[in-house]
Amino acid sequence: MWTLTQIELFKIFRRPRTYIAFAAITGLIGIIQFGLKLDGDSYIDFMMRDITSSITVEGKILNGYQVCYIVLQILLVHVPLLIALVAADMISGEANMGTLRIMLTKPISRTKFLLAKFMATVAYTLLLLVWLAILALFLNMIIFGTDDLFLMKSQYVVLLKKDDIFWRYVWAFGFAALAMTTVASLGFLFSLFAENSIGPIVATMSVIIFFTILSTLNIPVFNKIKPFLFTTHMIGWKEFFDIKVNDANEAIIGSIQNPQKIINSALVLVLHIIGFVTAAIVIFKRKDVLS
Amino acid sequence: MRKIILILITCHLSLVTFSQDMNALVMKVKAKLDQVNDYEADGRMKTDVAFIKAPIGKVKVFYKKPNKFRLKKDGGISLLPKGGVSVNMNSIFSITDFVALAAGEAVIGGTKTKIVKLLPSNENSDIVLATMYIDEANLLVKKAVTTTKENGTYEIEMSYGQFMQYGLPDKVVFGFNTKDYKLPKGITLEFDDNEKKISEAEKLKNKKGRVEITYTNYIINKGINDSVFK
Amino acid sequence: MQTIVAVKGLTKQFKNLSAVQDLSFSVNEGDVYGFLGQNGAGKSTTIRMLLTLITPSAGEVEIFGKKLTSNRNEILSQVGAVIEKPDVYKYLSAYENLQLFARLSGVKVSEEKLMAQLDKVGLAHRAKDTVKTFSQGMKQRLGIAIALVHDPKLIILDEPTNGLDPQGIADIRNLILHLSRDLKKTVIVSSHLLSEIEQVATRVLIIDKGKKIVEGNALELFDPSQTIVELQTFDNGYALQQLQVSAWNIHLQPQRDTAILIKLDRQLIPQLHRDLVDMDIQVLSLQPRHSLEDYFLQVTSGNQYVDTYSN
Numbered sequence: 001m002w003t004l005t006q007i008e009l010f011k012i013f014r015r016p017r018t019y020i021a022f023a024a025i026t027g028l029i030g031i032i033q034f035g036l037k038l039d040g041d042s043y044i045d046f047m048m049r050d051i052t053s054s055i056t057v058e059g060k061i062l063n064g065y066q067v068c069y070i071v072l073q074i075l076l077v078h079v080p081l082l083i084a085l086v087a088a089d090m091i092s093g094e095a096n097m098g099t100l101r102i103m104l105t106k107p108i109s110r111t112k113f114l115l116a117k118f119m120a121t122v123a124y125t126l127l128l129l130v131w132l133a134i135l136a137l138f139l140n141m142i143i144f145g146t147d148d149l150f151l152m153k154s155q156y157v158v159l160l161k162k163d164d165i166f167w168r169y170v171w172a173f174g175f176a177a178l179a180m181t182t183v184a185s186l187g188f189l190f191s192l193f194a195e196n197s198i199g200p201i202v203a204t205m206s207v208i209i210f211f212t213i214l215s216t217l218n219i220p221v222f223n224k225i226k227p228f229l230f231t232t233h234m235i236g237w238k239e240f241f242d243i244k245v246n247d248a249n250e251a252i253i254g255s256i257q258n259p260q261k262i263i264n265s266a267l268v269l270v271l272h273i274i275g276f277v278t279a280a281i282v283i284f285k286r287k288d289v290l291s
Numbered sequence: 292m293r294k295i296i297l298i299l300i301t302c303h304l305s306l307v308t309f310s311q312d313m314n315a316l317v318m319k320v321k322a323k324l325d326q327v328n329d330y331e332a333d334g335r336m337k338t339d340v341a342f343i344k345a346p347i348g349k350v351k352v353f354y355k356k357p358n359k360f361r362l363k364k365d366g367g368i369s370l371l372p373k374g375g376v377s378v379n380m381n382s383i384f385s386i387t388d389f390v391a392l393a394a395g396e397a398v399i400g401g402t403k404t405k406i407v408k409l410l411p412s413n414e415n416s417d418i419v420l421a422t423m424y425i426d427e428a429n430l431l432v433k434k435a436v437t438t439t440k441e442n443g444t445y446e447i448e449m450s451y452g453q454f455m456q457y458g459l460p461d462k463v464v465f466g467f468n469t470k471d472y473k474l475p476k477g478i479t480l481e482f483d484d485n486e487k488k489i490s491e492a493e494k495l496k497n498k499k500g501r502v503e504i505t506y507t508n509y510i511i512n513k514g515i516n517d518s519v520f521k
Numbered sequence: 522m523q524t525i526v527a528v529k530g531l532t533k534q535f536k537n538l539s540a541v542q543d544l545s546f547s548v549n550e551g552d553v554y555g556f557l558g559q560n561g562a563g564k565s566t567t568i569r570m571l572l573t574l575i576t577p578s579a580g581e582v583e584i585f586g587k588k589l590t591s592n593r594n595e596i597l598s599q600v601g602a603v604i605e606k607p608d609v610y611k612y613l614s615a616y617e618n619l620q621l622f623a624r625l626s627g628v629k630v631s632e633e634k635l636m637a638q639l640d641k642v643g644l645a646h647r648a649k650d651t652v653k654t655f656s657q658g659m660k661q662r663l664g665i666a667i668a669l670v671h672d673p674k675l676i677i678l679d680e681p682t683n684g685l686d687p688q689g690i691a692d693i694r695n696l697i698l699h700l701s702r703d704l705k706k707t708v709i710v711s712s713h714l715l716s717e718i719e720q721v722a723t724r725v726l727i728i729d730k731g732k733k734i735v736e737g738n739a740l741e742l743f744d745p746s747q748t749i750v751e752l753q754t755f756d757n758g759y760a761l762q763q764l765q766v767s768a769w770n771i772h773l774q775p776q777r778d779t780a781i782l783i784k785l786d787r788q789l790i791p792q793l794h795r796d797l798v799d800m801d802i803q804v805l806s807l808q809p810r811h812s813l814e815d816y817f818l819q820v821t822s823g824n825q826y827v828d829t830y831s832n
Contacts, residue, residue, distance in 0.1 A: 007624060011613075014610075016612070033737070050472065053373070055372065058370075059364060097608055098609050101574055102521075102602075102610075106627075108594065108625060154475065154476045155342065157370070158344045159344065159345035159370060161348075161367065194339070238481070240346075248337070249340075250337055250345075250346065290569075
C-alpha cells in the first residue's frame with residue numbers, strides 16, 4: 001500500500017499540472033502581500049469604516065496574523081478549485097492516457113489501488129496547505145510582524161491577544177485540511193465517471209461554486225438546506241477565531257466561542273469524505289474498464 | 292406682583308450665592324488636582340461594548356499639565372471610544388473660565404455628592420457642559436457627565452483609594468454611546484444562519500459602551516517627556 | 522500438456538449490446554494462441570475479461586488452473602499484457618515507466634536488469650528521455666518491455682501491431698516467436714489481420730459478433746492443401762442431417778445459417794459432389810474458398826470485404 005502511494009505521489013509530482021496550484025497560490029498570495037504592503041492602511045480603513053464611527057481602533061492592525069486571515073478568507077474559497085484540478089484527474093486522467101488499463105492488470109486489488117490514489121491526493125492537498133501556511137502565515141509573520149488580531153464579524157468584532165493566536169491558526173489549518181480533503185474526495189469520486197479530466201474537474205468546480213453560492217445566499221428558503229451542504233461547513237476554520245466572553249463581557253483568553261459547532265462541522269466533513277470514498281470504491285470495483 | 296418680584300429676586304440672589312459656593316467647591320477640587328503636574332500610571336483596561344469581544348489589556352496612561360493626555364496600550368491593538376478616553380478630571384478642570392451651577396445632590400456609590408453643572412464661558416471650548424458629582428468632604432469627583440461638541444456625551448465614574456490625596460482614581464469607568472454595528476455576511480464571508488444570534492442581537496440593542504480602567508500604580512510629578520504625547 | 526487458460530461459457534452483455542456470447546476455449550502451455558476477428562467482434566472484450574478489466578456477465582475463467590475471480594492477484598502477477606495502444610506515462614522517462622510498472626507487478630528489479638530489458642527492445646539509448654518524444658513504434662516496444670519486465674508465464678497481446686509500420690510489425694512477429702520458442706512462454710495474441718496470426722500462431726480461435734466460429738490447430742486451419750467448401754441447398758437442415766451420418770461428418774465445420782461449411786482436401790471435392798447427388802441433396806451452390814483469408818473474411822464479416830478478396 002505504501003509502495004503504491006509512493007508511486008502515485010511520484011506520478012503526481014512529476015506532472016507539470018501539479019505545480020499550477022502551487023504557482024497559483026504563490027502568485028495570489030504575492031499579489032495580496034504586495035498590495036497590502038503598499039496600500040494596506042487604506043484597505044484597513046475601508047474595512048473599518050463601519051466601526052470607526054463610534055470606536056477608534058489603535059495599534060498595528062495590519063500585522064502578519066491579520067494578513068494571514070485576509071489571505072485565508074480569500075483563498076480558501078478558491079483553493080478547492082485548485083485541488084479539483086488534481087483530484088478530479090486522478091482516475092479520469094489515467095483513463096484518458098490509457099494507463100488505467102495497464103495499472104489494473106497489475107496484481108493489486110482495485111480497492112487498494114483506489115485508496116493509494118486517494119492517499120496520494122490527500123497528501124497533495126496537505127502539501128498545498130502546508131505551502132499555503134508557509135506563505136500566508138509564516139512569511140507574513142516575517143514581513144508584517146505579529147500583533148493582536150482584530151477581526152470584524154457580521155455581528156461583532158473580536159480582538160485576540162497576540163499570544164492567543166498561533167494555536168488558533170494551527171487548528172484552523174488542520175480544519176482547512178479536512179475541508180479541502182472533502183473537496184478532494186468529491187473530485188476523486190467524479191473522476192471515476194469520465195475518460196477525460198475536463199469533465200470531472202468542471203463538475204467538481206461547479207458543485208463547489210453552486211453549493212457555495214447557496215451557502216452564501218441569505219434567503220430563508222435556502223437556509224433550511226444550508227446545514228446539509230458541505231460547503232457551509234468548510235468555513236468552520238473561522239470559528240477558531242471567535243472567543244468566548246464572560247458575564248462581564250471580558251474575552252476569555254484561550255477559549256473558543258462555539259467548539260461544538262466546529263466539532264459538528266468537522267463530523268459533517270468527515271462523513272462526506274467517508275461517503276465519497278466509499279462510493280468511489282463501490283463504483284470502481286464494479287466498473288468495466290473500457291478506456 | 293410684588294411678591295412675585297420678591298420671590299424672583301430672592302431666587303436670583305440665592306442662585307448667585309449658590310453659584311459662588313459651587314465655584315469655591317470647584318476651585319477647591321481643582322486646587323487639589325493641581326498638585327499633580329504630571330503622572331504616569333499602569334492600568335488594566337477592559338472594553339465593554341456589546342459588539343466587541345476583547346480581552347483585558349494592559350495600558351499605560353500619561354498626563355501632563357495643562358491638558359496633555361495619552362493612553363497607550365502595551366503593544367497590541369486597543370479599541371477605544373471615538374475621540375479618545377478622557378478619563379481624568381484634570382483635563383476637564385483645565386477649563387479656566389466657567390460658570391458653576393448647583394443642581395442638587397445625589398448618592399454615588401454610597402457617598403453623598405453635590406451635583407455641579409459646569410458651563411465653560413469660552414465659546415471655543417470643546418466641552419459644552421460638564422455635570423460633576425462631587426464628594427464635598429474629600430473633594431473628589433465621583434462622577435462626571437460631559438457633553439462635547441465633537442464626540443457626544445460621555446460619562447465617567449471614579450472610585451478612589453490609595454491616591455485619593457492627589458484626586459487620582461483607582462478605577463475609572465468611561466461610558467459612551469455607540470452606534471449600531473453590523474456588516475453584511477457577504478463581506479465577512481459568513482454562511483451562518485441567524486437563529487442562534489438572536490440573544491447576541493438583543494445585547495446589541497444596548498448601545499452603551501464602557502471602558503473600564505483599573506490603575507495599579509501611579510508615578511506622580513516625576514516629569515514626562517513631551518514626546519510621549521505625540 | 523497443461524492448460525494455461527480455460528474459458529467456459531464466457532458472456533458479456535453491455536446495455537443493449539451482446540459483446541461476447543457463450544464463448545469457450547482453452548489455451549495450452551507453450552501455445553501461441555491466435556485470436557482472430559473483425560474489429561468489434563469481441564476480441565478486446567474477451568481479453569479484458571481475462572485481465573479482469575471487465576466483469577463477465579456469465580461464464581468462468583481459469584488461468585493456471587485457478588479461478589480468476591478468487592485468485593486475481595496471484596494470477597495477474599504471472600501475466601503480462603499489452604492492450605491495444607501501449608499507453609504509458611508520457612511525462613515520465615522510459616526507464617521510470619519500466620521501473621514503476623515493475624514495482625506494481627511486485628518485483629524488485631535491479632537497474633541493470635531494467636536497462637537490459639530496455640536494451641532488448643532497442644530503447645536503452647533513450648532510457649532517460651520522456652516518452653512524449655517517442656514514436657508509436659518505440660512506445661509499442663516500451664509497452665512490451667513493461668509487459669515482460671516481471672517475467673510472466675502468460676503474455677497477452679491485444680492487437681500489438683496496430684498503427685505500426687511494416688518494420689514494426691515484423692519486429693512484433695519476431696518477438697512473439699522469440700517468446701514462444703526461446704523463452705517457452707505462452708502467448709495470446711489478437712488481431713483482425715489473418716496474415717499476422719498465420720505466421721506465428723500454433724492454435725487459432727476465430728470469433729465474430731461475440732461468438733466462436735472456429736477453434737483449432739493452426740497447422741490444420743492454415744494447411745494450404747485444405748479447402749473450405751461452402752454448400753447451399755434447398756434445405757440446409759436436411760442436408761446437414763444427411764452429411765452428419767455420412768463419412769463427411771468429420772469434415773463438417775461449425776455451421777452458419779445460410780450455408781454448410783465443409784473443410785476438405787481439394788482432391789476430394791469431386792467425390793463430395795457425387796455423394797451429395799447420391800444423398801439426394803438438392804444443391805444450389807457448391808463454392809470452394811481459395812484461401813483461409815478468404816474463408817476468414819467470409820465467416821467473420823460475410824459482407825463488405827468479401828468482394829474485394831474473393832475471385
